[in-house]
Amino acid sequence: MFWESQKQLEELVCRLVSWESRTATEGEILFPFKLKDELAKLEYFQQRPEYLKHHDAGRKRNSLSALYRHETASKTIILMSHFDTVHTKEFGSSSRLAFSPYELGRRFKEIADDFPESVRADILSDEYLFGRGTMDMKMGIALHMHLLEKAIANNWPINLVLLTVPDEEVDSAGMRTAVTHLKDLADRHTLDYALFINSEPSFTQYPGDPNYYFYSGTIGKIMPSVLFHGVETHVGEPLSGLNAHFMASFLNQQMEFSNVFSETVYGERTPLPVTLKYYDMKTDYSTQTSNHVAAFYNVFAMEQNAEEVFTKFNQLVEETMTQCQNSYETICQREGVHPVGQIRTLSYQALYDYMLRKHGQMKIDEIVTQYIARDDLDDREKSMHIANRMITYCKELVPLAVTLFVPPYYPAVNTSEAPLVRGVSRVVQEFLDTNYGIIPKEIHYFNGISDASYTAYDSHDASWQTYKINTPVWGETYTIPFESMQNLQVPHVNIGPFGKDPHKLTERLHKQSGYEITPKLLEAVVKYCMNAP
Structure with missing residues (x-):
């Protein structure tokens, strides 16, 4: 032998x-x-x-x-x-x-x-x-x-x-x-x-x-993420815009080590969430403030499904963006200037639907195809670029925080x-x-x-549909065979x-x-x- x-x-x-x-x-x-x-x-x-x-x-x-x-x-x-x-x-x-x-x-x-x-x-x-x-x-x-x-x-x-x-x-x-x-x-x-x-x-x-x-x-491990899209401005006139880093700082403080997603099952507890990656999508140096920042968060789960995690995440993003807006308005009042806008929070699916109504499916497909074809980007980066490009066609929505999922799940x-x-x-x-x-x-x-x-995946669970519609690269470079997994058991x-x-x-x-x-x-x-x- x-x-x-x-x-x-x-x-x-x-x-x-x-x-x-x-x-x-x-x-x-x-x-x-x-x-x-x-x-x-x-x-x-x-x-x-x-x-x-x-x-x-x-x-x-x-x-x-x-x-x-x-x-x-x-x-x-x-x-x-x-x-x-x-x-x-x-x-x-x-x-x-x-x-x-x-x-x-x-x-x-x-x-x-x-x-x-x-x-x-x-x-x-x-x-x-x-x-x-x-x-x-x-x-x-x-x-x-x-x-x-x-x-x-x-x-x-x-x-x-x-x-x-x-x-x-x-x-x-x-x-x-x-x-x-x-x-x-x-x-x-x-x-x-x-x-x-x-x-x-x-x-x-x-x-x-x-x-x-x-x-x-x-x-279980899942990665709810956010693309923060602010309003760019020259650093000499900082309050003529809203820096995406300023927006992101409010969520990062609340997500890191948050107990919002904590579970205890069989006496075992999920590790706390952490920020896995945070980066400025502006690749060059200039005296223009950044208007797009991406953040990926690691969330562990035991009994929570994708829909439950996403619901909690969206609520947390909305709460922190309200805090950000209030802080920003207080600063504007102190400095005697008018705010550039009210921060919105949208899921990727909501952004997709808005883009569909305004520009049609052909434009969406063009954007997705453009970034899916780029070998220099991984699936996480492709996801953020797709969402970011959609926002450039819907600038009336900014300042904006878009919630989405990035692989893997x-x-x-x-x-x-x-x-x-x-x-x-x-x-x-x-x-x-x-x-x-x-x-x-x-x-x-x-x-x-x-x-x-x-x-094996819970044969009665349909929450994976929430994951599917909020993952920009789904069906292109990333899929999970949920139905086959439900049949395997x-x-x-x-x-x-x-x-x-x-x-x-x-x-x-x-x-x-x-x-x-x-x-x-x-x-x-x-x-x-x-x-x-």
């Missing part, structure tokens, strides 16, 4: 790490082809090459599925993972070391005194494997390959689909496109999907957290109460306690954000290896967890699922 022993697993994860696959690089494009060749070593796939399949994820990227199918089984487990990693700028000129775990480990030992005590202890212990992707999440892929090989060798009476995707770290294009491929796969091979097993690593809940967690859901998913998940939870608890004296903790909403957001668990410092210079995998404990735990879970009703 190729990936059976602990030594083989370490060699495999080091090989996967060496195939650097940073998001939006050539490495990300090439990785699934290298992985397909690796899986093709198994005689099972040499005899059934059609069971190894690439799925187009856009921009030359591909997902990869590998199917093990038992002739008498319909019950199927999907082993899901992502192969892209974040970038390595923190490594500086030594970025190549990020993909060479053994060499990196030796280098860290040489400079161990440069690290904080907790990191230094892990470096010197030889209990951790350092490198980009060791924890997040090349070890997860290796574990799924191990399971697949074991199922084939022992003819397990269950079907397994290994599914690994690109782009999880940015927009999750891989999983969003893979959802429809999963339906096709099920129809073609008569598969009954019973469970998704993601193997993202066990994330710490606070600095220095030593606990092991497994997850029965994943937190990760819906919250929680299947904690599904009978199969409750059974898996018992297996995890008993296995780790009995064999390793580990008392694991169940987290109902994975706090690391994951592709599991696209595995497959429960989900996340069981992965323990590690520390994801996305940092010192990202590391706990070797015993990766090579010994988690492989045995995942095998126990799969065998439980074979016999579960």
Whole structure:
């Protein structure tokens, strides 16, 4: 067998790490082809090459599925993972070391005194494997390959689909496109999907957290945003206009760390909102004040849907723009000048409808097409430029704050109460306690954000329509297969290896967890699922 022993697993994860696959690089494009060749070593796939399949994820990227199918089984487990990693700028000129775990480990030992005590202890212990992707999440892929090989060798009476995707770290294009491929796969091979097993690593809940967690859901992430469009003026006559930065300052103060969107479910609380990006859309320097400023906000959700978040957000924007107007008018009164106007707040959909009535669909399509075609802009920037261009045709609306959504959107998913998940939870608890004296903790909403957001969507929820009509790039460069997700309705668990410092210079995998404990735990879970009703 190729990936059976602990030594083989370490060699495999080091090989996967060496195939650097940073998001939006050539490495990300090439990785699934290298992985397909690796899986093709198994005689099972040499005899059934059609069971190894690439799925187009856009921009030359591909997902990869590998199917093990038992002739008498319909019950199927999907082993899901992502192969892209974040970038390595923190490594500086030594970025190549990020993909060479053994060499990196030796280098860290040489400079161990440069690290904080907790990191230094892990470096010197030889209990951790350092490198980009060791924890997040090349070890997860290796574990799924191990399971697949074991199922084939022992003819397990269950079907397994290994599914690994690109782009999880940015927009999750891989999983969003893979959802429809999963339906096709099920129809073609008569598969009954019973469970998704993601193997993202066990994330710490606070600095220095030593606990092991497994997850029965994943937190939602959504990005309500605003384009502030003021009235430009020369800096020598500041009150002849209204600076968009002045407008934005009122909302930024209220959004950052706001508890308006806070939720507590199963005793778990959503992290507070933060501003993810704030920028002036005026690209040049001049003595003209800025009349257009964009701001993106990160909001986490558990039970709130897109419509509920947007309703709260719009109310907050309206309140802060009222505060801004009042403050501005007080200043104008003090200085003896007349205000330039009354600040309006409109949703993107309301702006779209206004533009439609005034200029027609052809002009809107022309604007959208112009910015969608620009490769120098990402989806967030395209969204803001589309809204901004519409405003230039409706200047009678300014000063104006336009609320909208920008990608990505990760819906919250929680299947904690599904009978199969409750059974898996018992297996995890008993296995780790009995064999390793580990008392694991169940987290109902994975706090690391994951592709599991696209595995199941509330079949009764229609709030995604609010997201669709307020996302300028929807249907062009960004979509979410909400209806396919509603039809999928497959429960989900996340069981992965323990590690520390994801996305940092010192990202590391706990070797015993990766090579010994988690492989045995995942095998126990799969065998439980074979016999579960």
